[in-house]
Amino acid sequence: MASVVIAVQLALGIGFLVARLSAPVDESSASVEPSYSAQAYAQMQGILTSRGVALTRRSKAAFLAGIDPASTAFRATQERLYDNLGKLPFSTLSYVLDSSQRLRLPAAAAAHYGAAHTYVGLVQFTSALTGFDLVPSVEVQYLTFVQRGTRWYLAADSDLDSTDQRTTRGLWDLAPIDTLTSENVAVVYAPDQRALAAQCLAAAQRAVRRVAAVWSTGWTHEVVIIVPEPSMVAQLTSSGSDLTQIAAMTTAETTGAGGPPTGTRVVINPPAFRTLSRFGADVLLTHEITHVAARRTTSQSTPLWLAEGFADYVGYLSTGLSARSVARELAADLAAGRPLGDLPLQSDFDGSNPRLASTYQKAWLACRLIAARAGQAGLIRFYRMVSEAGTDPDTATATGLREVLGMTTPQFVAAWQSYVRAQLTPPRT
Numbered sequence: 001m002a003s004v005v006i007a008v009q010l011a012l013g014i015g016f017l018v019a020r021l022s023a024p025v026d027e028s029s030a031s032v033e034p035s036y037s038a039q040a041y042a043q044m045q046g047i048l049t050s051r052g053v054a055l056t057r058r059s060k061a062a063f064l065a066g067i068d069p070a071s072t073a074f075r076a077t078q079e080r081l082y083d084n085l086g087k088l089p090f091s092t093l094s095y096v097l098d099s100s101q102r103l104r105l106p107a108a109a110a111a112h113y114g115a116a117h118t119y120v121g122l123v124q125f126t127s128a129l130t131g132f133d134l135v136p137s138v139e140v141q142y143l144t145f146v147q148r149g150t151r152w153y154l155a156a157d158s159d160l161d162s163t164d165q166r167t168t169r170g171l172w173d174l175a176p177i178d179t180l181t182s183e184n185v186a187v188v189y190a191p192d193q194r195a196l197a198a199q200c201l202a203a204a205q206r207a208v209r210r211v212a213a214v215w216s217t218g219w220t221h222e223v224v225i226i227v228p229e230p231s232m233v234a235q236l237t238s239s240g241s242d243l244t245q246i247a248a249m250t251t252a253e254t255t256g257a258g259g260p261p262t263g264t265r266v267v268i269n270p271p272a273f274r275t276l277s278r279f280g281a282d283v284l285l286t287h288e289i290t291h292v293a294a295r296r297t298t299s300q301s302t303p304l305w306l307a308e309g310f311a312d313y314v315g316y317l318s319t320g321l322s323a324r325s326v327a328r329e330l331a332a333d334l335a336a337g338r339p340l341g342d343l344p345l346q347s348d349f350d351g352s353n354p355r356l357a358s359t360y361q362k363a364w365l366a367c368r369l370i371a372a373r374a375g376q377a378g379l380i381r382f383y384r385m386v387s388e389a390g391t392d393p394d395t396a397t398a399t400g401l402r403e404v405l406g407m408t409t410p411q412f413v414a415a416w417q418s419y420v421r422a423q424l425t426p427p428r429t
Contacts, residue, residue: 064078068153189228227268249288
């Protein structure tokens with residue numbers, strides 16, 4: 001029965017890794033604005049500093065004190081944000097204005113403020129969840145300040161949303177939230193998703209233990225799961241892809257300077273996730289939490305087939321399923337005479353790919369082959385070596401294959417093709 005179920009699950013229960021740039025600055029639309037006085041910048045930074053202090057000291061009045069009195073809709077969202085953030089175990093909270101950047105308001109937004117002086121600034125919001133984040137994450141917010149008389153106020157965080165400079169938002173920015181927590185898992189969810197959140201909490205607890213048994217260092221062995229309203233998934237993951245085949249995604253904040261990613265979260269796509277059995281949910285969350293564990297090692301040198309194949313390797317490691325049970329779609333492709341081709345490209349993992357399940361199965365079998373030849377420790381060594389190479393994925397892969405398996409890339413591809421056929425071809429009767 002498990003082999004029948006898994007075929008359905010692999011069509012809908014596939015995770016992938018997305019990284020959001022935490023500090024994108026469009027130099028073409030940013031300019032230094034010398035006409036703003038040091039006092040004005042000090043006022044604006046003072047508002048931001050007060051927000052961080054107010055969150056720490058739990059003072060809603062202080063958090064809202066700097067909000068523009070005329071921006072009633074924005075004030076309402078900030079009241080909700082304050083309530084939401086108070087439900088999360090933050091150890092670090094701060095806002096810092098980059099006064100060297102002044103961004104242009106779109107015409108419609110500028111008209112909204114009339115003749116009032118405005119300033120749109122790039123603000124870095126630094127935060128860390130106690131026990132879950134090894135280092136704080138830095139998210140970019142594009143905030144509008146407006147001058148009323150001699151005083152500056154915070155008026156909006158969405159005036160640049162129509163451009164490429166959008167404020168980074170979590171679920172707590174978009175809607176009311178609740179939380180469920182255990183010793184090593186925190187689930188942040190939209191209130192009407194409570195039943196699914198409870199399912200995710202239980203599955204994630206099991207998954208953390210399975211992942212820690214394989215990848216033990218470089219992460220906290222704790223994970224944050226986000227369970228949003230279905231309509232919010234694309235916004236939370238900054239994804240423009242078709243998500244109908246994707247049941248969960250791993251997101252992280254990365255800096256333009258190439259530093260390690262931070263703020264890694266697993267975002268659930270409720271419609272797809274609900275199609276999974278307990279077995280499928282366990283495999284999927286083990287896959288996604290493998291991304292969480294390996295995220296500080298994973299880099300631009302890591303080919304996507306290795307990142308996804310390794311996550312599936314850990315996901316299926318203790319299930320006892322055969323290759324034909326797991327890779328049913330790929331086996332069907334081979335039986336239909338479709339060519340196996342090369343190792344999957346990054347574009348093959350797009351959510352709109354009708355053979356997305358087969359793509360993941362190819363990647364899984366590639367990692368399974370490396371483990372069969374070099375052992376599980378050899379596969380982990382290969383992953384780390386490729387990811388830490390600091391070169392392009394093809395060069396990094398070639399180096400890793402030579403060092404770990406003593407093979408060239410063409411030799412490995414040929415061995416993988418033979419391995420896939422041997423694993424998926426039914427025995428003759």
